[in-house]
Amino acid sequence: MIGLVLAALLLTDSTAWAGFGDRARAAPRADWPTWQGNESGSRYNAAEHLITPANVGGLELKWAFAYPKSDKEPRSQPAVVDGTAFFGGTDGKFYATDARTGDMKWSFDLASVAPAPVFVQDGAAVANGKVYFGDDKGYVYALDERTGKLVWAKRHEDHPDARHTSSPLYYDGKIYIGSSAGETDHSEPTYPCCTFRGHFDALDADTGNLVWRYYTMPEPQAVGTWPSGVTKFEPSGGGIWSSPALDRQTGTLFFGTGQNYSGRGGDFDSLIAVDARTGKVLWKQQVTGADTWRVACRKPDNEGYCPGQKDGTALDYDLSSAPNLFRVNGRLMVGVGQKSGVYHVFDAKTGQVSWRRQLSETSHAASTGGIQWGTSYDGQRLYVATYYAEPGTLFALNPANGDIVWETPNPDNGCAWGGAAASPDVCTLAHAAAVTSSPGVVYEGSVDGKLRAYSSRTGAVLWEYDTVRDFNGVNGLTGHGGALPGSGGAVVANGMVYTQSGFYPFYPTEHGAVMLAFGLPGH
Structure with a gap:
């Protein structure tokens, strides 16, 4: 009887078990099985106790894997x-x-399924003996965790530019994933913009079959022509760039959407709560009044192709950051960062606004001054980083009201030392990467090529490592690091810290990017 009670207590410990799906374990581990780290989207590893504020300064490179x-x-x-x-x-x-050594166990060639060139833009979710991820052609894959053998691959897309930057989340036998598109990149006058409409899908985890879908846009309609004479379609867009969060107690999923590509309408720039079982919308909050943007908006004298450029409504203020769930005085809240630089918090049950905090200012198209990919919550504070905010800054916020507990700007010498010092035209003090935390420590990477660990109590920099250099990969290739990546951030698991390096803007090199792994001496 005592054993049964103990097992029940372990299985209800969300910090230790969240994200593992239905897999049973003999004891909790400090693994990181999905993009958010857990279902609630905290990007916090509560079970990581090997790396502490006292010893994080001793982290050293353990291995590199080069591309x-x-x-x-x-x-x-x-x-x-x-x-x-x-x-x-x-x-x-x-x-x-191998997580400790970097030695390759298996690899899978995406071109065996999707037409080349094709690559992975999201992070994997590992559950029930399978590895799930999406690609930039709109396919979703399930591989055998042990062998890498293909279990299934499905493309439920009807648009040629569809892609998955949204990382999948596993729950109750289903994979949940959003779709975005590269259609915004079409800036040529002859392109009949735009026909993509974002959607959020539930897939059967065993077969890949579509269970339900929620479209963020109505079907785009032909509404005349662009100045070049090609057909104009609207509204379009509302892509889902980031990963969802889940409240297991109520079975509610939360995800954010992007801007319109053409026209105005639909669930653009919105945080949406849906029933995980049916896809029924429970509530939605649109955080921007108007936001129509595509790459054509960067061109001068483009009013005919980018209405809103002159009146300040073509700003690309989407919700590319993944949501976080947390409790304040027993009340479940959901927060999400926006590319406008605002962090929004809502009641998770009703969608009622609780508070908002402007952390940076930005007023240009393709807004990169705001909050880009992901934030973290460690049970006490929210950790939010701003991107090109002159400089990008890491904040610790009070989850009850958004008050700033501390703020640490990207160190002002970040471009003056290490590999970045040789490329002042590339280096910027900015944070594209999602924030990660473990007990006492917050991790954030910079465009200056440094991965840094901060004190969660004070915001002081405890450790930094320059990745703008050559690395000898354990796979026999030489790689070169650079800007720390968006679409993800550092991962801390079982006494190790992992990050990709070589994101945009690109530092000069004749080598490919790298995956880097750090650990403590002798560990």
């Missing part, structure tokens, strides 16, 4: 489960390596 030279960015944040690191490369392959 061939490519024009692709390393976007696939690793998942770490049962001693294996799972991640996608810039070379169209997905890898499983």
Whole structure:
């Protein structure tokens, strides 16, 4: 009887078990099985007790895994489960390596399924003996965790530019994943913009079959022509760039959406709560009044192709950051960062606004001054980083009201030392990466190429490592680090810290990007 009670207590410990799906374990581990680290989206590893504020300054490089030279960015944040690191490369392959040594266990060539060139833009979710991830062609994959053998691959997309930057989340036999598109990149006048509409999907985890879908946009309609004479379609867009969060108690999923590509309408720039079983919308909050943007908005004298450029409504203020769930005085809240620089907090049950905090100012198209990919919550504070905010800054916020507990700007000497010092035209004091935390420590990477560990209590920098250099990969290739990546951040698991390096903007090198792993001396 005592054993049964103890087992029940362990299985209800969400900090130790969240994100592992239905897999049973003999004891909790400090693994990192999904992009958020757990279902609630905290990006916090409560079970990580090997690395502490007292010893984090001793972290050293344990191994590097290098990719061939490519024009692709390393976007696939690793998942770490049962001693294996799972991640996608810039070379169209997905890898499983020994988490301690980097030695390759298996690799999978995406071109065996999708037309090349193809690569992974999201982070994997590991559950029930399978590894789930998406690619930039709109396919979703399930591989055998042990062997890398393909279990299934499905493309439920009807648009040629569809892709998955949203990392999957496993829950109750289903995979939940959002879709975005590269259609915004079409800036040529002859392109009949735009026909993509974002959607959030529930897939059967065993077969990949579509269970339900929620569209963020109505079907785009032809509404005339662009100045070039090609057909104009609207509204469009509302892509889902980031990963969802889940409240297991109520079975509610939360996800954010992006801007309109053309026209105005639909669930653009919105945080949406849906029933995980049916996809029924429970509530939604639109945080921007108007936001229509695509790459054409960067061109001068483009009013005919980018209405809103002159009146200040073409700002790309989408919710690319993943949501966090946390409790304040027993009340479940959901927070999400926006590219406008605002962190929004709502009642998770009703969608009622609780508070908002403006952390940076930005007023230009393709807004990169705000909150970009992900934030973290350690049970006491929220940790939020700003991107090109002159400089990018790491904040600790009071979750009850958004008050700033401390703020630490990107160190002002970040471009003056290490490999970045040789490229002042590339280096910027900015944070593209998602924030990660473990007890007492917060991790954030910079465009200046440094991965840093901060005190969660004071915001002081406890450790930093320059990645703008050559690395001899354990796989026999030479790689070169650079800006720390968006689409993910550092992963801390079982006494190790992992990060991809070589994101945009690109530092000069003749080598490809790298995956890096750090650990304590003698560990």
